[in-house]
Amino acid sequence: MLTNAKLVFNKNINQKHTEAAIKHAEYLCLQKQQKFTSLRRTVFEILWEDYQPLGAYEIKQRLSMRLGKKIDPPTVYRAIEFFVDLGLANKIESLNAYIGCPFPSSQRSYIFLICENCKNVAEVSTGSVDNSLALIMEKLKFKLRKQHIEVKGICSKCSP
Numbered sequence: 001m002l003t004n005a006k007l008v009f010n011k012n013i014n015q016k017h018t019e020a021a022i023k024h025a026e027y028l029c030l031q032k033q034q035k036f037t038s039l040r041r042t043v044f045e046i047l048w049e050d051y052q053p054l055g056a057y058e059i060k061q062r063l064s065m066r067l068g069k070k071i072d073p074p075t076v077y078r079a080i081e082f083f084v085d086l087g088l089a090n091k092i093e094s095l096n097a098y099i100g101c102p103f104p105s106s107q108r109s110y111i112f113l114i115c116e117n118c119k120n121v122a123e124v125s126t127g128s129v130d131n132s133l134a135l136i137m138e139k140l141k142f143k144l145r146k147q148h149i150e151v152k153g154i155c156s157k158c159s160p
C-alpha cells in the first residue's frame with residue numbers, strides 16, 4: 001500500500017517533496033514529449049505549495065499574484081488539465097478542487113481520504129482494493145474506465 005497520509009495529516013510535506021515532484025514532472029513531460037513551460041511550472045508549484053486541494057479560482061488568483069498580471073481562466077484550466085491528464089495532479093470531485101499527485105507513476109486505484117476538519121487530503125494506492133473492484137466489475141460485467149474513490153472523515157491528527 002502506498003500512501004502519503006502521515007505526511008499530509010502531520011503537515012510534513014515540505015520543499016524537498018515539492019522539488020522531487022517538480023523533478024518527476026519534468027521527467028514525465030520529457031518522456032511524453034510535452035513542454036514544461038514556465039507557466040505550467042508555476043501552476044504545478046502552486047498545486048504543491050500548501051499541499052491542500054485548491055479550486056481553479058484560487059489557483060488563478062495565486063498565479064496572477066506570482067506573475068504580477070491577470071491570467072484568464074481558460075489558461076489556468078488548460079494548465080491544470082495538462083497535469084491531470086499526465087497523472088501529475090488529481091481532481092477531488094466532491095470538493096471541485098485539485099491537488100498534486102504523490103504517485104504519478106502508479107497504475108493502481110486512487111483513494112482519497114478527505115479530512116472534514118483540517119481539509120487535508122491524503123492519497124492511498126492499494127492493490128487489494130483494485131482486486132476487489134476487478135472481481136465486482138467482472139461479476140457485474142461492468143467495464144471500468146476510471147477508479148476514483150473519495151472517503152470523507154476525520155484524520156488521526158484531528159480526532160480527539
Ligand SMILES: [Zn+2]
Binds near residue numbers: 009115117118119154
Ligand atoms: Zn484533519
